[in-house]
Structures are given as C-alpha cells and as structure tokens.
Amino acid sequence: MANHVTVQELVDKVRLKVLQGNDYLNRTITTSDISRPALEFAGYFKHYPAMRIQLLGITEISFSKDLTHDQMTEYMTRMCTPQTPCFVISTNLPIPAELKQAAEDAKIPILGTHLTSSQILSNMTSYLLGRLAPRKSLHGVLVDISGVGVLITGDSGVGKSETALELVRRGHRLVADDRVEVYARDEQTLVGTAPAILQHLMEIRGIGIIDVSTLHGTGAIMPEDNINLIVHLETWTPDVKFDRLGDRGDNQTIQGVIVPKVSVPVKTGRNLAIIIESAAMNYRAETMGYDATKTFDENLNRLIKQNSARDSKEQGK
Template sequence: MEQTDTVTVRELVQNARLKVLQGEDYLERPIVTSDICRPALEFAGYFTHYPAMRIQLLGITETSFAQELTHEKRKNYLERMCQPQTPCFVVSTDLPVMPELQKAAAAAHIPILGTHLTSSRVLGNMTSYLVSRLAKRQSIHGVLVDISGVGVLITGDSGVGKSETALELVRRGHRLVADDRVEVYARDEQTLVGSAPAILQHLMEIRGIGIIDVMTLYGTGAVMPEDTIDFIVHLETWTPDTQFDRLGDRGDQQIIQDVAVPKVSVPVKTGRNLAIIIESAAMNFRANTMGYDATKTFDDNLNRLIKKNSVEDEKDHDK
C-alpha cells in the first residue's frame, strides 16, 4: 500500500531556513507537491498552464522582469497568481517584496516567505525537504539496518529470524533503522530511502521477550532515523532441493518503486550465524561498488590454474 504525507507552510518554514515576511496567520495552508514554480511566462501574461498548486519562488530574475512592467500589469498578473490552492510565495536573496504582491497575497490569505539564500540554494533546500515528505511511500515487511554505511534491507517470511539477526548486528556495532515495517520512498530514480513508522521508531519485537527499545538499551549510536536501501538480503528457510547462488554471480535484483536494488538470498539453517553472514555480504557488496569483485578474482585464478595445468600436460605429452 502506498501513501503520502502532508506538509504545511509552517513546517516548510521550520525545515528550509525561511522567515515569514507576511501572513503569519495563514501558515497552515497545505503543500501538496514538491514541484516548485519560478514564474516567468506568467509575468508575460500567459496563464494557460499556470501551476497554481506549487510554491511560487521569486528571485532576482523574476523580480527584475516584473519591475519593468507597468503597475497595472504587475498588479493584474500577481492577483492572477494568487489562487486558492497556491500555498505560498518565497522571495529569495533578501529582495524587497513588491507592494502589488503584498496586497494580492494579503487579499488571498497567502503567506509570503523570505530568505537570504539565492534562488538555487533555497530551491534545493525546499525540494529536498518536500520530496522526503511528499514522496509516495510503500510499506515493506522487513528490517532495515545500516552496516558500516551500507543500508541493508533484511526480508523473509515471518518467524525466519530477521529481528533476532538485526539485534545481533546492533550488538556488533551496527545501527537499526526500522524493524518489522519499513516505510520506503524513492528520493530519485536511483535512490531508495527507508525509515520506521513513527509508532515503531527505535523499537524491536523479539519473540519470547516482547518489545524492546534499542536506543534505551544500546544508546543513541545504535539507531538511525532513516537510511538508503543499498542492498537486500532475503532470508529463506533451507531445504535440500532449493538451489542457492554459490558463486555470487547471479546478479539478482528486486524492483521497488521502479528502483532496482541488488539482492541475495541466504539459506537459514540451524547453526548458521546469520549476523556474520549478512555483515560479510554487506562488506562484499561495498567492495564490489569500489571495484573489487571476488568472483572475478576466483575466475581469474581458476583460468590461470587451468592454463598452467594445460601447459604441464603438453610438456608431459612431449616427453
């Protein structure tokens, strides 16, 4: 099931280094999209495709162009930009607010925000925050652990040992992000981010013990609020007829929100130390991303051995 969060202008002010220039009473207006508009065609009178539901960002270019318009045109265009669904205006670079904008925004109950940052900087800040809050979220059954900088999503059937394995990883110095349910969203076309639902933050359920608070037991260094999902380890109950990847060259992936994430399946069998296995898998994944491939090293060694034996066989034959 996918869901999205909601954001108010007040939350944007608190998280994107903005100040309220006008409209303190209207900060509960909702923001429904992370897209931000820098109005240009609107100051030329073109409103056919005006994205009224977006934050309207006015920088040096937009303000300078508007200042060259007549007072009547500027007043008309700014009034048309103040639609009921427009969340707010943001003025960058400590620019003065145009009087026509002040009157139009006040009449429409739309707040005006300001910042000393340039348009590019504040655009990046707002987009980063809004994408993290408004992106579609998918709830996945699993455990997310940060293992030495690698975000590992541990999946598997209920009761296979995901939480117990994650707890052992925490004891080994790694950090818990989410247990049981992981809320996942795509930060961009190549990056997935996971976090815990608010009700489950820092908590784990261990069968036979119950609910434990990881941060209370192991300290603040044992938890993280969110992490990228770089690698998936799927725990699967071992059976004699199940085939598992022995060389690590199968290249399995799992698609989550159109992002392909590398995946390995690990057989669960009595006596196996899953925490060490998953830790090693994460380290091996990290080595692969840095250009070292143990499977290729094995293939190269094998080929050299075959070639060497072939040469020795030819020499023996010649004798």
Template sequence: MAERVTVADLVENTRLDVLSGEEFLSEREITTSDISRPGLELTGFFNYYPAKRVQLLGITETSFAKGMDHAKLLDVMRHMCQPETPAFVISTQLEPSDELYQAAKEANIPLLGTKMTTSRILSNMTNYLEGKLAERQSIHGVLVDIYGVGVMITGDSGVGKSETALELVKRGHRLIADDRVEVYQQDEQTLVGQAPKILAHLLEIRGIGIIDVMNLFGAGAVRSETDIDLIVHLEAWSPEKKFDRLGNADESSKIFDVIVPKISIPVRTGRNLAIIIEAAAMNFRAESMGYDATKVFDANLNRLISENSKKGPNKQD
C-alpha cells in the same frame, strides 16, 4: 501513500523566514514538489499558470516587477494568488513589492523570504518536497545501516530478522526500521527506506517484546532513514533448495523503477546470520569499488587449469 506537507513544514525544514501570513502556515497544504518561477505571468500570460505550486521569485522577477505600473502589478499579483497557491518565496533577501504583500494578505497566502540564492533555495525546497511527497510502499522487513550500506533484511515471519538486526546493532551498526519499512524512490537510481513514525527506534523480539534501541544502545545505534543498497532474503534451509555458493547468481528485486541487488541466505541452526549479513554488506561494498572475489577465484582457477594443461598427464613407470 505520500505524506501530508504544509507550508509550516516547508518553513521549518528549509530555513525560510516568514514575512507575512504566519497564521496561515499550517492550513496551506503543498501537493506537488514542482516549484514555479512566475516569469510569463508577470506579463499577464496566465493560460498555463501552475497555481498549485510554491511560487518562487528571484532577482529577475522582482526587478521586472519594479518597472510595472502599480495597478497592472496589483492585478497580476491578485491573479497569481489563487485559492490553491501554497505560498510565495522571495530569494536573496529581496524585498517583496507592496502589491504582492497586499494580494497575498487578501488571499491568506503566506509570504516567505530567505537569504539564500534562487538556485540554492530552489534545490533545497525541491529535495525536501520530493522526499516527503513521493509515493511510498510499505515492505515487510528490517532495514539496517551496515558500514554505510543500507541492507534490507526480508523473509517469512519468525525466520529471525529482528533477532539478527539486534545482533547487528550490538556489533555497532545502526537500525532504521523493524517489521515495516516505508520505501520511496528518490530518483532514477535511489530508493530510501525509513520507519513508520509509530515504530521508529523500536525492535520486536519474540519472548521479550518491544525494546527501544535508542534508549538501550544510544543515539548512535539508530538512523531515521538510509538508501536501500542491498536486499538480503532469509530462507529456511532445505536440502532440496539450491543456494548460490560462488556469488554469481545475480538475483535482484524491482521496487518502483529501481533494481536492487538481492542475495538469499539459508537459515539453519548454528549459523551466525549477523556475521554473514555483515560480510555480505562488506562484499557488496568491495564490489561497488571494483573488486569482485568471484572473478578473482575464476581467474585463479583458469590459471591453475592452464598450468596443469602445460605440464601434461603424469607419466607412469
């Protein structure tokens, strides 16, 4: 489920200045990440006016408005100030028209400004709103940042996910979420994971209870969110179960529309899972940079077979 975002949140997170309507910031809700550039609307064309979007006016729109008749411009601005319109944003430190001030005040709509260019503030607002308003999926697991690789550890309850995360934190890596990971799709290739607010920075260790990782290990031991690059699934070891030994199983999981690489690790007494997962993250990073140890092994094996074939069978005396 997506988060609730108000104009007050937008102002705080995208460095906007409040020109008027400050008392309405918290009650105006934003329901879409799309931003409108009302150009045709200034000419009086409202057949497809996206009233639910934040309305962004730049140099082109404000320059056009300056040449309009007062009565006509006031009428247009009143049409743009619909009950569901969250806010107006004026870029490049431009001065809004008196007609926009009046119409926004009548409709209790905040009027915001910024020194940033239209392109920059458009990008900032879109990125922020897409992250906040994206559909979310709650996944049972632990999310850790290991050398810049976002690793989500999954597995049945009691398999050792939280204990492994604690060991990884002690080894200098950073915890994002324990028990529940809130996941959303940032773009076509990127998944982002974060902790629910109630569980941020906390780990549950059986026999100890809840521990605050930031309090015990410092601010450098936690992160608020990270991309999910790799899934490590912990499974109880069984002699009947076959696990990948050469690294060519090519497992994956699909979350939303993104395919995430996945590896399965058998859990058995005496195995140091933290070191194994750390090595898996480093190996994933090496593969992302073009080095594949499995291919190197295959090449070495083929070369050895070729050399032995050329020598021929050993002759007996």
C-alpha cells in the same frame, strides 16, 4: 504516503523566514514541483501552475521593476489563487509592494531566504520529494551496516529481528523493525524509514518489545536510510540450490528502483549477523570496483592454463 505538507512544516524543515502571513502557515502543499513565474509576468496565465510554490529570485524581481504599477497589481492578484500555497523570495530580496498587498488580501504567506534561487529550489524539492513521494510498506528489517542500508527480508519467525539485534550489538544501526516504509527519492535511490508508531522499537520473541535507543543509545538508531542491498533469509532445505559463487546477479525492483538481492540459507549453527555483515562489506567492495567472483574466475583460468601447459610439456617428453 503523506498527501500534503503544511507551509509551517516547510518553514521548519528548510529554514525559511516568514516575511508575511504568520497566520496562514496552515496552508497545504500538495506537489513537489516548484514554479518560477516567467510568462505570468507577461500576462500569460493559460497554464499557470497555481498549486505550486511560487519562487521569485533576482531575475523575476528585476523583470517586475520594468512593469507598471497597474500591470503588477493585476498579475500579482491573478497569481494569488486559493490553491497557491505560498511565495518564496530568494537572496534576501525585498517584497514587491503589489505582491505584498495581493498576498495579504488572499491570505497567502510570503517566505524568504538568504540562499540563491537555485539553492533554495534544490532544498525545497529534496524535502518535498521525500515527504510527498508514494510510499509502500514492506515486511522486513532495515539496518545500516557501516553506511550500507541492508533490508533483511524473509518469512515470519525466520530470525530477522534477532539477527538485526545482533548487528546492533556489533555497532551497526537500526532503522526499522517489522514494517519498513519505503519510497523512491529518485530513479536510483530507494529510502526506508520506520512507521511513527514503531520508531526505535523491536519485537523479540520471548522478550517482547524493546526500545533500542534506550538499551543501546541514540547512536544505535537512524531515522531513515537508503536501501542499497536486500538480504533474504530463507530456511535451508536439501532440495533448494543456493548461489555459492555470487555470480547470479539477482535483483528486486521496488517502487521502480532496482536493488541488488542475495538469498542466505538459515540453518542451525550459522552466524547470520556475520554473514549479513560480510554481504554488506562485499557490496561496498563491488561498488568500489572489486569483484571477488571475477578474481576467483581469473585465478581458476590461470590455474587451468598452467596445468594444461604442464601436461603438454610432460606429454612431449
């Protein structure tokens, strides 16, 4: 988990302009919440969220013009605390003179953008949520299969990396091998990425470490991906019953996000890459409203009714 982001990183990733305070871009941001000052412009600071980025847009700047110079000087000075990471001004608006002086005195940078307040708020929140969200490290391999993020799990030595390598050879993309760092972007979206030390790398028993981007090109890798489906590889044994119809609806909850899960038995002669590829395509079909299991049940019920009607007809002769 990254417990902070520097203002410099925010400038680079969200494409903000530094209007003032180039020497203070090492200040840290510790929360993804962003404040749009309102009550502060009326002198109410009892619950001022000082540690948040302070975003000023058309509404805030327009209101500030109705304040006196002394009021603005007081309010801007009180907003510039040691915890305040930076100010962001949207829509290419000018910096109020009082804020310019107060921020310089407090060594707080002021950033700007041509985007509206709503647009830049969305961009900054999305970036900060991804960087500051709590992360969990999972043992597995994450592969993007035609737009479906598949997390392959299973015991060590079951064949996860070898299967992922075959999927890469079939045109799919590797995100992470062995360790997957996961975080919840929101209540319904789980994202996985590789630890920095393992990016683009895979460990294949008998060969060692290979660089996927070198061997298969940059089109064979992704920096991160949503985790849409979990495929658990499990060594086949006669006493274990595996789902044959796909109607159990297994799920796994990770970081508060529910992810569909299927278990695939590993047995000599099975092509796991093709099986996992089919599982991903089946997941995509289900999200588009097609349920193969439901179709099978309907066909079976129709056949039973037809046979029942035929038997009744024959008995009536």
